[in-house]
Amino acid sequence: MMPGPIDVLVIGGGATGAGLLRDLARRGLHCLLVEKSDMGAGTSGRYHGLLHSGxxxxxxxxxxxxxxxxxxxxxxxxxxxxxxxxxxxxxxxxxxxxxxxxxxxxxxxxxxxxxxxxxxxxxxxxxxxxxxxxxxxxxxxxxxxEPWQLIHANLADARARGSAAWAYHRVVAIERLDGHLLSVNVVDVRTGSVTRLAVGFIVAAAGAWAGQIAALAGVDLAMSPGKGTMLIYxxxxxxxxxxxxxxxxxxxxxxxxxxxxxxxxxxxxxxxxxxxxxxxxxxxxxxxxxxxxxxxxxxxxxLRAYAGVRPLYQETGTPTGDDGRAISRAHAVIDHGARDGVDNLVSIVGGKVTTYRLMAEQTANVVSRKLGVSEPCTTADDILPGQELGHTYWLGHRLAEHEQAGGGDADLVCECEFVTRSMLDGFLDANWPCSLDDVRRGTRLGMGPCQGGFCAFRVAGIVAERIANGDGTPAAEGGQDTAALVDQALTDFIRERFKGSRPIASGRQLQELWMVSGIYSGVLGIDSLPPAQPPHLEGEESSRDPR
Amino acid sequence: MTIADLVREAAAENVGLSANECLKCNVCNSVCPVARVTDRFPGPKYVGPQAQRFRLASGLSPQLPGLPVPLTPDDSVDYCSGCGFCTTACPAEVKIAEINNRARAAMRAGRRPRFRDWLLGQTDLTGRIGVAFAPIANWALQNRGLRRLAERTVGIHRNAPLPKLARRTFRSQWKADPGHVQGEEPGPDRAVVYFHGCAANYYEPNVAFAAIDVLRRNGFEVIVPPQVCCGLPLISNGLYADARKRARSNLGVLADYARRGYRIVGTSTSCTHTLKAEYREMLELDDDDARAVAEATWDICEFLLDLHDRGRLDTHFGRLDQDLPYHAPCQLRSHGIGLPALDLFALVPGLRAVDLDHDCCGIAGTYGLKNEKYDIAMAVGEPLFRKIRASGAEVAACDSETCRWQIARATATPTKHPVEILAAAYARATHGPDDAIS
CATH class of the missing domain: 3.30.9.10 (D-Amino Acid Oxidase, subunit A, domain 2)
Incomplete structure (x- = not known):
């Protein structure tokens, strides 16, 4: 849990929110970020992956x-x-x-x-x-x-400086007294437990959802979300x-x-x-x-079709029809003190992943000024944690590393993306407890042509071992049945994988799905598992999750 | 359209992007003779369509400044023997063996080739020098001390089956042969073009003469135009640039015959498959010359069976009263022409030919010669060797030269080309009863 008072609450765990948390933390502020789903599960994780040249x-x-x-x-x-x-x-x-x-x-x-x-x-x-x-x-x-790695590197830098970031925490209420926000209620969507947080300042870095956050604070902010659909080959x-x-x-x-x-x-x-x-x-x-x-x-x-929702925003009126391309891709920092008479709320809207750092810098400048903080922005100066290797990503690295370690298929959990057992264990050690979808975003497991067909049951077995071994896992704490938990995790994961590809599948991909469906329905009998969905899935966007 | 036509058609399609089609069904892994016997090869699915996703679309190697990055991310693809079963088995038509071969070539591109691999690719050069010094070369190839030395220095296993060099090349013998066509060449209905390849030229002129006997018996004169190594040993060892030079040279001569309607007949299944498919598929020489030659090329048994199908094969074979274990080589299966040798053997009275029904003898061209792969190759072929030893037969048969050498060495059973058996059966009809062929 978060120790001490919260100088700034950042709402939204996309690239901008993560970048803002880092920026504020580097200026000596004690901040908390809350994200209603997994980090980067929204628009930041659903773009085409382009680092724009402009x-x-x-x-x-x-x-x-x-x-x-x-x-x-x-x-x-x-x-x-x-x-x-x-x-x-x-x-x-x-x-x-x-x-x-x-x-x-x-x-x-x-x-x-x-x-x-x-x-x-x-x-x-x-x-x-x-x-x-x-x-x-x-x-x-x-x-x-690559968006997810970028987001986690920003969060890691912020955490190292005493700030915190909570995934799966949704803001459900904001307490306002006249022109000042006092506290927010956040619900842990996995357990349903609600926490009240006293906050000094709030930044809505919620992208296309910024209007919803503003509404909780009693402020009108008309976003003009633009859906962008992409296809993965x-x-x-x-x-x-x-x-x-x-x-x-x-x-x-x-x-x-x-x-x-x-x-x-x-x-x-x-x-x-x-x-x-x-x-x-x-x-x-x-x-x-x-x-x-x-x-x-x-x-x-x-493989899949997916869509991201651009956080487009126009202060003067909303555009008509579908002509979202007419709206600037530039961003805007909205100080709700001047605009709406709420003195400790700022929204950051518009923009794109490429400019996340600049958006964070400009937002943090506004927040700093209002909080009387004089530390300058340093986010452009220092290399992010985990990026010290100094060279860029190259396509063959996973295969090369696996081959240099001896190769072979015995240690491969996800064959399509070359996720090895040791990579998987490393991720689980650092992030447990987490969902299989979180594993996917962290390791690319299940993102290849078979869409989890040959790795989901393997990772389910590995997770089952982890749950059975106790140590702070949900099963150990809640006394739930290991098998039921794993069944649920596997079912959720494989159904989500299917959702993104079934509507567009044809040709080979449709054949692939038939085969995978044969494995899960025919061999593993997944259809006979109880259909119950845990309550936390309500309102989650994973059905439109990319890749 | 025949299956062989489909094979030729498929040769023109994009190899790298065929990885798109993989369903991960594992049929390729289940038919791979190499993955079955060693953990050093993780299987065709891994090194083929899975690893392909980590290779650049252009086939170029990634260049990263200041990094000791290997030119290719994967070394285990080098343990693919290239037998091609995966490609023939894949229900989604992924060109797995071809993807592997390309990846190996990319891995070698830009590096100086290992001397051993370079040497094994130069079958025409080694053959030419070998024949010139045949007595001493044959002594050296059988000398245990020298073979141990070659194993240590060059990397060719001491027990690997290296063939015996002929005293004179087929070509020089043919020039002096009374059957050699002089003056004007007969038309394409009365003659075929013979592609002898390196094996028949430098090691087994007897195979070439057996083929010529059989062809002439059936009314075809034989034209032996200038030719060089087909290039397959170079392709297998990832040396594409050299292979393209050989291919261009052969196409320059053969395409003209093909356009005039001549059929090009070869006694080496691997050479004929190279002319039919690999020039276009692996070397990407997909022009009119390559297409014309691909369409005109026949394996000798394919050609003879086609004659028979059209009622034009002389079936007056003499009696050969013997067991004949037969191994269909990997390349033959890639032709998609069935097992024509077995159909031809069935025409020979008394001959009890048995299909050994084993996938691969292990040698896969030059694969099993290599020190680090010799044991794998022997393990791949062992069930086949056991069947031949158990048969007690005095002679075995196989269409491919390197397989014959491997089988003969491993089983101590002389192993013949099917056309040698047929030539002997014709000879028996001419000369009357005699002993079994040995």
Whole structure:
């Protein structure tokens, strides 16, 4: 539990919240972060994995472009292990207008985004799956960025400085007296127990859910959540980020992230960030657009479709229709003292993972000023914990490390993602108790082509051993039956995996699901387990969880 | 469309992206002869489609500044023997063996090849030098002290089955042969182009002459155009650049014959499979020349059985009253042509040919010669060797040269190419009854 008074309560465990907790902790403040689900389970964990160079925004949003490139440089310095330095290309297909490509380099230059034109033949040699009809290609410093590791590195730095972060704690009430917030009630969604926290200051870093937090404080904040749907391909058909050289639109970017490639995105306004669905039409539209970049795309295998909800916000009125792309991708720090007469509440809205640190810095500056703290921001200076290795991520590292340790398949728990028993034990030691979905986000277990088919029962067995051995596990404390707990964990996990892929599955992926379904229904009899869902699952978003 | 046509068609498809199709069903692991006998090879699923996800789409090696990063993330793929069963068994049509081979080539690219692997790839060079010094070379290859030395210095196992060199190459003998076509070549309905490969040229000219006897008996003159090693030993050892040079050289000669309607017939199942599939699939030489040659190429038994199917095979075989254990080599299965040798043996009176029904003899080209893989290769082939020893037969048969050498060495049973058996059966019809072939 949290010792001592809480200077600042940060609501939201995405990249911004985690970055803010780190920033405030480094300024000597004693803070607590609460997240209603797992860390990074919201929008931060549901994006395409792009570390922006800013080149996507140079034509329409030069400020956002400039900020992206600044932060791109910073993140390469402070979080190299979260980044695969893939480089990115903007390519002009026959469907793209000549004038956009003609003006592209100048626009990049105006926003300080380094870009250079490269011979098309050279790119085609590097990326043989690309459309051979591409006419021009520009190289930019795009990269792939792993969100969960980044979030946990920020939290680790904050924890080392005396702050705390609680996952699975949802804010259910905020106590307000006139223009001042006094306390919040948070419920542990796993146990149902409620804690009252006296707080000095609150920052809502809740992204698309910021409006809901503001409402609890009696403040009106109209968010305009924009749903972006993405498709995960089971294998990389490109090792560099590939963008269409045109005004950003649907299905015009492919990001190689770890072992998969992610095609993004759509942009559809939704009223409720918890209530949306991915339609087949959207998926088909993405594939059709993506095929302009990679002609074989319609034959390639889609593992999952998922969506993230962009925390878009416009102070003056809400946009009409689905034209979310008209709203700036830049962020805004909202001081509810000046705006709404609540003196200890700030919201941070808008933005993107690439600029999370800058958003945190600007937010922390506002909070510091209001709290009379004069310490400057230091988050751009020091490398994040666990990132000291100093080099960027590279695709083959897991396979190479496993091979150097002797190789073989005996120690592999998740074959698709090369999660070994020792990696799994390391994660469980550090994070136990946790759900299998948390294990997935932490290790990538179950994210490959079989979507947990061959690893879920293995990890369930390993978890069962851990529960049976006691030591602070839920079973040891609650006296629950080990088998029932493991059954539940396994059922939850495998059903969640199925949810993201069943609606879009066709071809091989559908065959895969039939086989996996045969393993779990036919061999393991999972359907005959009691269907009871524990109460904490209510309101969780894992059904739309990515990857 | 025949199965063989499908094999040729499939050769043109993308190898690396075929990993997309893997369902993780494990059928490949269940048929892998190597994974069955050693823990050093984690199985085709692991080194194939699973590991493929960790390799770059371009096939290039990652370059990281200031890091002692291996050029490839995986070494265990080197224990794949390349037998190709996984590919033939995969219900999802993942090109597993081909993925493995490419990965091995990527692993070797940019490194200086190990001398042993380079040497084993140069079958035409070693053959040419070997034949020139055949008496002394054959003595050296059988000398236990020198073999121990070669094991230590080069890495070729002391007991590995190295073949005996011929005193003269097939080509030089053929030039002096009365059957050698002089002057104008007969048309494609009266002649075939013969691809002898390295084995028949440097080690087993008798196989080449047996094939020529059988072809001429059936009314085909034999054209032996200039040719070099097909390149398979180079491909297997990951030396693609050298293999492409050989392939280009062969295609330059053979494509012209293929376009004129000649059929290209070979006595080495691995050479013919290389011409049919590997040039396009592994070396990515998917042009008109490669397609024309692939479509014109026949394995000798495939060709003879096709003649028989069309009622054109001379079936006047003499009697061979003997047991004949037969091993169908891995490459033959990759052809997708069934087991034509067995169908042909059934035409020979008295011949009791038995399909030994074992997957792999272990040698897999040059795999089983290597010091670190010799024991694995012997373990893979052991059930086969046991069956042959138990049969008590005086002669065994197999289409592939390296398999014949492996079986002969492991079982002390002379092992013949099927066409040698057929040639003997024809000879028996001509000359009357004689003893069994030995």
């Amino acid at each position: 080149a996507r925004y140079v034509a329409k949003d030069p400020l956002a472009a400039r900020e992206c490139m600044m932060e791109n440089r910073v993140l390469r310095r402070i979080a190299p292990g979260c980044i695969e330095d893939t480089a990115g290309y903007f390519v002009a297909t026959p469907d793209d207008p000549d004038d956009y490509a003609d003006a592209f380099l100048a626009a990049c230059s105006a926003s300080d985004v380094p870009a250079e034109e490269v011979p098309v033949a050279q790119l085609l040699q590097r990326e043989p799956a690309l459309n051979r009809a591409i006419r021009r290609a520009f190289r930019v410093p795009d990269a792939a960025l 089971d294998q990389r058909m490109t090792d560099t980020v590939i963008n269409r050289c045109h005004q950003p639109g649907d299905g015009d970017i492919m990001v190689p992230l770890h072992t998969v490639a992610i095609l993004g995105t759509t942009e559809i306004h939704v009223d409720d960030p918890d209530d949306y669905e991915i339609t087949r039409e959207e998926v088909a539209g993405l594939v059709a657009e993506g095929a302009k970049l990679f002609p074989d795309l319609p034959r390639m295998r889609i």
